[in-house]
Amino acid sequence: MSFIRSPKDVLSGLVFIALALIFAWQAKILPMGSSVRMGPGYFPMVLSGLMGLLGLIVLINGLRFDGDRTTSIAWRGVFFLTLSTVFFGFAMRPLGFLPTLAVTVFLSCLASQKFHLVTALAITAVMVAFSWGVFIVGLGLPIQLIGPWLGGY
Amino acid sequence: MELFDNLALGFSVAFSLQNLLYCFIGCLLGTLIGVLPGLGPVATIAMLLPITFGLPPVSALIMLAGIYYGAQYGGSTTAILINLPGESSSVVTAIDGHQMAKQGRAGAALATAALGSFFAGTVATFLLALFAPPLADLALQFGPPEYFALMVLGLVASVTLASGSVVKALAMIVLGLLLGLSGQDIYTGTPRFTFDVQELADGFDFVALAMGMFGVGEIIRNLEDESQRTLVAAKVSSLMLTKAEFKQIIAPVLRGTILGSFLGILPGGGAMLSSFASYSIEKKFAKDSRRFGKGAIEGVAGPESANNAGAQTSFIPMLTLGIPSNPVMALMIGALIIQGITPGPNVVTEKPDLFWGVIASMWIGNLMLVLLNLPLIGMWVRLLTVPYHVLFPAIMAFCCIGVYSVNNNTFDVYTMALFGLAGYILVKLECEPAPLLLGFVIGPMLEEYLRRAMLISRGDPLVFVTRPISAGLLLVAVVALVVVLLPSVNKTREEAFKE
Numbered sequence: 001m002s003f004i005r006s007p008k009d010v011l012s013g014l015v016f017i018a019l020a021l022i023f024a025w026q027a028k029i030l031p032m033g034s035s036v037r038m039g040p041g042y043f044p045m046v047l048s049g050l051m052g053l054l055g056l057i058v059l060i061n062g063l064r065f066d067g068d069r070t071t072s073i074a075w076r077g078v079f080f081l082t083l084s085t086v087f088f089g090f091a092m093r094p095l096g097f098l099p100t101l102a103v104t105v106f107l108s109c110l111a112s113q114k115f116h117l118v119t120a121l122a123i124t125a126v127m128v129a130f131s132w133g134v135f136i137v138g139l140g141l142p143i144q145l146i147g148p149w150l151g152g153y
Numbered sequence: 154m155e156l157f158d159n160l161a162l163g164f165s166v167a168f169s170l171q172n173l174l175y176c177f178i179g180c181l182l183g184t185l186i187g188v189l190p191g192l193g194p195v196a197t198i199a200m201l202l203p204i205t206f207g208l209p210p211v212s213a214l215i216m217l218a219g220i221y222y223g224a225q226y227g228g229s230t231t232a233i234l235i236n237l238p239g240e241s242s243s244v245v246t247a248i249d250g251h252q253m254a255k256q257g258r259a260g261a262a263l264a265t266a267a268l269g270s271f272f273a274g275t276v277a278t279f280l281l282a283l284f285a286p287p288l289a290d291l292a293l294q295f296g297p298p299e300y301f302a303l304m305v306l307g308l309v310a311s312v313t314l315a316s317g318s319v320v321k322a323l324a325m326i327v328l329g330l331l332l333g334l335s336g337q338d339i340y341t342g343t344p345r346f347t348f349d350v351q352e353l354a355d356g357f358d359f360v361a362l363a364m365g366m367f368g369v370g371e372i373i374r375n376l377e378d379e380s381q382r383t384l385v386a387a388k389v390s391s392l393m394l395t396k397a398e399f400k401q402i403i404a405p406v407l408r409g410t411i412l413g414s415f416l417g418i419l420p421g422g423g424a425m426l427s428s429f430a431s432y433s434i435e436k437k438f439a440k441d442s443r444r445f446g447k448g449a450i451e452g453v454a455g456p457e458s459a460n461n462a463g464a465q466t467s468f469i470p471m472l473t474l475g476i477p478s479n480p481v482m483a484l485m486i487g488a489l490i491i492q493g494i495t496p497g498p499n500v501v502t503e504k505p506d507l508f509w510g511v512i513a514s515m516w517i518g519n520l521m522l523v524l525l526n527l528p529l530i531g532m533w534v535r536l537l538t539v540p541y542h543v544l545f546p547a548i549m550a551f552c553c554i555g556v557y558s559v560n561n562n563t564f565d566v567y568t569m570a571l572f573g574l575a576g577y578i579l580v581k582l583e584c585e586p587a588p589l590l591l592g593f594v595i596g597p598m599l600e601e602y603l604r605r606a607m608l609i610s611r612g613d614p615l616v617f618v619t620r621p622i623s624a625g626l627l628l629v630a631v632v633a634l635v636v637v638l639l640p641s642v643n644k645t646r647e648e649a650f651k652e
Contacts, residue, residue, distance in 0.1 A: 009318075012582040016324045023331050026346050030338075036612030040338035040345055043600045047331050054324035061320065070581070077376035078577060081369055081549065082570050088553040089566030101550060108549040111376055112542035123543060127550050139204065141558050 006067025013059025020052035080111035096147030097136065102128050160282060163509030167517055172215050175208070176514045179216035180521045183223020188231050188533045192548065193241075194224040195590075196371055198484045199363040200548075202491070203555045210492040211507050215514040217488060221481050222274065222464045222515065225424050226522045229266040229457055230533055234259060237537075242424035242460040245432040249445060249452030256448050260392040263530060265402050265450055266457040267523050268394075273410040273458035274519035277465035280414050281472075282512050285501065289473040292498035297605035298616050302623035304599050306630040307476045310419060311591055312637075319637055322588045325579070329592020332357055334600060352564040359487045361556050361568035362593060366586045367480070368552040369569060370576025372545045392527055402454035405435050409455040413462030418469050419478065427463030428456035465515055472508060473498055476595070480587045483594040 004010050027048055033039025084107035091100040105127045109120035135141045166172060182201075186192045198217050205213035228243035233250035246266065253262040295303070312322040335346035336356025347353040394402075412434065413427035435455040436442050445452050467478045468485075475497035477483035489496050494504065501508050526533070556569045576586050610616035618624045 008582050009321075012321060012324075012579075012584055015578075015582065016328070019328060019331075023346065026348070030343060030345060031341075034612060035607055035614070038604045038607060040341050040343040043603060044331060044334055044345060047327050047334075051324055051327040051331065054320055054327060057320050058318070058324060061318075068583070072377065073581065074373055074377040074577075077373040078574065081373055081376075082574055084549060085369060085553060085566060085570035085573065088557070089563040089570070092557060092563055092566070101554070104553055105546045105550050108546040109542070111373075112545070113376075114540075114542045119543065120546075123546050127547055130547075131550055131554060135554055135558070139207075141554075142561070143558070 004063065006062040006065060007070050009058050009062025009065075009067050011062075013055045013057075013062055016055025016058060017052055020048045020055055023051070024048035076113065077111045080107055084108045084111075091147075092143075094147045094149040096144045096150060098128060098132065098145050099147070099150060101131055156282060159286075159505065159509050160513060162505060163282075163511075163513030166211060166506050166510030167215065167513035172212055172510065172514060173517070175212045175216040176219050176518050177521055179219020180223040180226075180518050180525060182216075183220040183225075184227035184230075184522065184525060184533065185536070186220070187224035187227020187229075187243075188536055189539070189544065192544070193367070193371070194221050195363070195367040195480045195484065195587075196548070197224075198481060198488075199360060199367055200551050200555045202360050202363075202484065202488055203559045205488055206491060206559070210489065210494055210504075211510045213488055213492060214485065214507065214511050215518075217485055218468070218511060218515060219518045222461060222518065223522060225460050225464050226267075226270055226526060227533065229270075229453075230263065230526065230530065231537060233262045233266065233453070234530075234534055235537065242428045242464075243457075244425075245428050245456045246453055248432070249447075249449045252446065252448035253450065253453065258448065258450075261394055261398055261450065262453050263527065264392045264394050265398070265453045267527055269402065269406045269409065269454045269458035270461040271519050271523050272406055273413060273462035274465055274522075275516060276410050277414050277417070277462040278512060278516045278519070280466060281469055281515070282509075285469050285473045285508075285512075288469065289498040289501040292474050295498075295622070296620070297602045297609060298620050298623040299626070301599065301602040301606050302617055302626035302630075303474065304476060304595050304602065306626045306633075307470070307478065308588075308591060308595060309630040309634050311478065312588060312634075317583060317585055319634075321584045325584050325586070325588040326592040329589035329594075330596040330599060331592075332362070332589070333593040333596025339597070339601060340604070352562070357593075358556075358559065358562075358565045358568055359491075359593070360559050361565040362572050363480075363484060363487070363590060364552050364556050365569040365572025365574075366576035366579075366590065368548065369573025370580060370586065372548060373573065373577045374580050375541060375545070398450055401450050404438075405431075405451040405455035406458045408434060408438070409458030410462045413459030414466045416459070417463035417466030417478075424460040424464040424467070427459035431455040431459035461519075468511075468515075471496060472500060472511070475500075475598075477591055480590045483590050486594055 027041045027044035030041030031039035032041045084104045088104045105124045186197045229246045232238040232243040232247035236251040238244045238247045250262045409431040416427045435451045470476050470478050471482040
């Protein structure tokens, strides 16, 4: 694909255009109003148009000028950190603070290429104890320690 | 003298035991994250936002401010000792600072950085006290068109002064503005961009967005190159400066302070730009510019003064106009809004204890930093040996707990995961997330002022051009944009940032 001279710019351009289309599509159902009394859809529509235009410029620039090659992606980090965050959100209510945090921290440790089981377990233990001390005892956050799935109330 | 009355009020607020404590915590945390590479003030402040909800507004702002300028301070320590800038604003300090350390003058470099920062911080605090109130008075006469123009100028300027592609940064601002509009429309209550998700009725959560982009996204990026971190810290001997060295740094410190104070006020300015600009100026002023890069003490004194001055004065537009000049200030505005305070010209008159208390605390904080840094340097250096793969799971834990505890809402945690991914993708595409955050905070205000302005003018867009102040502001914005897009300027600008 030799006509793409800067893959990063071409991709960003496409992302901006796609997002502009989504926002414009969402703004279309809102009342536009007039320029004197702008409706809720007026400003979003203007901005969507502007973003689409800017995206187009970025795209064209990407076809005209050379840019950096794309670098490798930290797939491991992307996967485990997203997983650990989503798990935290999912498990907070049913499992409670302590087990959820332990799993989240452990999953986060897995994101590193330097993952080591003993270190990871140690980090997990320290973090759970520390967070319990700071957030539950110290700041008194109203969070269940053990959730209903594990026999909490 | 009204100024002294006000400062006295400020000091009486800042010297309360509680506020001194929060100032100290802020400075300590700031130094800590400044020393640790891969953890910046934006992520830290985002993480701590939930904790500040329970504090009185003054204490919250004092602590957050301490983190910001403390980070500029801590960043220089690692830059000098191990050639690893903890903050982007200390990148230039590493050039000559680390060379000095290699020649056994680490102590002198550290002392220069500390003294320069302290001097610059003191001056900038006074400038803040001197110029903020008149600016707020002026801003009180602003109508909706002026505010709209001012915000446009702020957004444009933040782009032109940042590094990277201008068009992309503009697109990121617009994306931020759009995201900021999500939630209920203020006039009609119509839900916008909620995608039929009930939790989005109030829009995307500010804390979740900031933590996702600057916390989670940043961690993923740091995990890309884990291997290269072998640290050998230079030995620190005497922290005393010789008389000759002291004479050498006076002029650079003064120049750096003036430059930093000025650049800090500009939207998009702040610490990083100030330090870069100061370094190139010192190089021009030097009799023998070849010494730079080989341990010139001026190359430490100038930028370190400039970045601290810039960090302080960037509070001026935030406190007086309610307009953030950089992402950290955007977070501060977020913190104030959550506390129920609308940042703007009224803060000076309606909340004098907040305004003057924060200003006074900055000076106290700067003093604390000198005391905190110089004697404890050994401890900070030892902290550096904590490897990143031990550190980041802890940051993840704080992010998750922090974002959850804001509303006790799991949806916010998912939002953070989403913006973490989005932040990483955008960084991979070389789109800086910082302008997006600015746009996100400004979005709702910008729309409100635009609507009000159009209502006053009966739909005539010429209102922005016929009112002198708004016309002037918009003109500056247009000129800045045109200048930065000119090919020749664009080239030198890129070179300047590469240096």
